[in-house]
Amino acid sequence: MEKFREYELIQNEEHLTEVEVDIETGEEVAEMIKQIVASDVATICMEHTSKMEHCLLDLDIPYERQQESIYVNRPTPAQAAELITEHCTYDLSSYILIFLFAECECKLEQVVFRKKPEWHVGNYLQEEGVVLTMLEDDAAFFIGATSEERVNAFVKIMDERMDKKQVPVIERLIDAPKQFDLPDDFLEEQKLPLNVHFKKVSGELLATPPLFKKSLEVEHLDKMVAEPIVAAILPGDCEDILEKLEIEYRTEMKMLITASIEAEKRFEFLDKLHKESILGNIYLFYGKEPKIQFERQERTSLLKKIFTPPAIVNFSLEEEAKALVLTFDGEIAAVFEG
Numbered sequence: 001m002e003k004f005r006e007y008e009l010i011q012n013e014e015h016l017t018e019v020e021v022d023i024e025t026g027e028e029v030a031e032m033i034k035q036i037v038a039s040d041v042a043t044i045c046m047e048h049t050s051k052m053e054h055c056l057l058d059l060d061i062p063y064e065r066q067q068e069s070i071y072v073n074r075p076t077p078a079q080a081a082e083l084i085t086e087h088c089t090y091d092l093s094s095y096i097l098i099f100l101f102a103e104c105e106c107k108l109e110q111v112v113f114r115k116k117p118e119w120h121v122g123n124y125l126q127e128e129g130v131v132l133t134m135l136e137d138d139a140a141f142f143i144g145a146t147s148e149e150r151v152n153a154f155v156k157i158m159d160e161r162m163d164k165k166q167v168p169v170i171e172r173l174i175d176a177p178k179q180f181d182l183p184d185d186f187l188e189e190q191k192l193p194l195n196v197h198f199k200k201v202s203g204e205l206l207a208t209p210p211l212f213k214k215s216l217e218v219e220h221l222d223k224m225v226a227e228p229i230v231a232a233i234l235p236g237d238c239e240d241i242l243e244k245l246e247i248e249y250r251t252e253m254k255m256l257i258t259a260s261i262e263a264e265k266r267f268e269f270l271d272k273l274h275k276e277s278i279l280g281n282i283y284l285f286y287g288k289e290p291k292i293q294f295e296r297q298e299r300t301s302l303l304k305k306i307f308t309p310p311a312i313v314n315f316s317l318e319e320e321a322k323a324l325v326l327t328f329d330g331e332i333a334a335v336f337e338g
Contacts, residue, residue, distance in 0.1 A: 009095060009097055010131060012125055012146060015151045016143070018142055019142070021139050021140055021141065027088070030087075034084055034085075036158050037084070039077045042101060042129070043073050043097075044072040044096065044097070044098055045070070046069065047094045047095055048067075053065070059079070059082050059083075059086075061075065064207040064216065066106070066205060074173065083096070087134065094135065096133070097131055097133050099129055100130045103175055105125070105177060106176070106180070108121055108180055108181075108183075110185065110186075119189070119328065125144065125145060125146050126146075126176060129174070131143075131144045132144075180203050180204075183195075184196075190327045190334075191281065192327065193314060193316070201337070203332045203335070204333045204335070206330060206331050208329075209275050209329075209330035209331075215271045215274040218267055221270045222270060224324060227286040227287040229269075229286055230286065231258055232258045232261065232284050232285065233285075234256045234276065234283075235279070235280050236251065238273075245268060245269060246265075247259065274330055277326035277330030280308070281313070281327050283313055284323065284326075285322075285323050286322040287320060287321040290321065291316045294313060294314070297311060297312055315336075316338075317336060317338025319338055322336065323335070323336040
């Protein structure tokens with residue numbers, strides 16, 4: 001149990017039960033786990049490793065990478081069975097979290113790491129969910145939930161499934177909320193305007209921007225705000241992107257301010273910007289032109305000149321206007337509503 005607690009993989013498990021495994025081969029363990037989870041898998045979360053990523057690509061299973069984790073939401077029963085078999089047989093990841101009945105919910109939280117507070121996206125169980133956790137080289141697995149009653153109820157189901165009884169549990173899997181609040185402490189650290197200036201500020205999780213491949217988030221970003229992009233603000237080293245796409249822009253305090261983005265260029269524009277956002281905030285404005293002020297940032301060292309934008313962007317929005325900022329190394333889309 002102590003080994004499991006070191007991982008802190010799930011933030012709101014109120015009750016946890018350890019189940020010892022008395023069979024030897026990985027193939028046998030995989031068959032047992034597949035029998036237990038049946039067709040109730042909502043999310044599978046694993047450690048990001050190159051071997052795990054290659055496995056998913058080989059199996060043609062859609063996934064998202066976020067920070068040091070890989071998520072597979074709504075896998076088919078066949079896909080879930082493949083991933084369970086791969087984990088139990090080849091140890092491609094140091095852990096696997098199998099969320100049953102309800103998707104894993106991701107929330108932004110501040111944690112202390114090496115005595116220093118930092119922002120982290122944590123995994124949370126929904127009230128209706130149960131999670132089965134397996135660790136590397138461990139002769140046990142763990143069943144967790146937000147209440148002891150729910151764990152005990154699932155243990156009963158597990159025993160019946162192990163006896164090869166068909167146990168209907170739910171008619172449908174439960175979606176996880178996609179949006180989460182962005183506290184002022186986070187916004188301030190990311191050099192963004194605070195909540196008080198807007199009708200609503202929310203965040204959505206994005207996959208880690210790829211360096212060389214196409215972004216997997218373009219369609220997601222395109223649908224987050226349907227209105228036309230009336231302007232965008234980018235760091236000065238993005239000139240090549242704008243010139244290649246033939247997008248008009250002007251320069252102010254070494255930041256690039258674009259004209260409106262034509263509909264036919266929108267997808268390619270968003271793809272390139274998501275990749276660039278790993279180095280700094282990217283600002284997209286929708287519906288109506290924003291009011292913008294730039295505040296110069298000191299960049300004394302070489303590293304600061306590379307990773308710190310030359311200016312902080314302070315903006316305000318008219319009623320019904322929106323802004324989307326790619327922030328947190330491109331892993332969060334912050335939406336501001338005027």
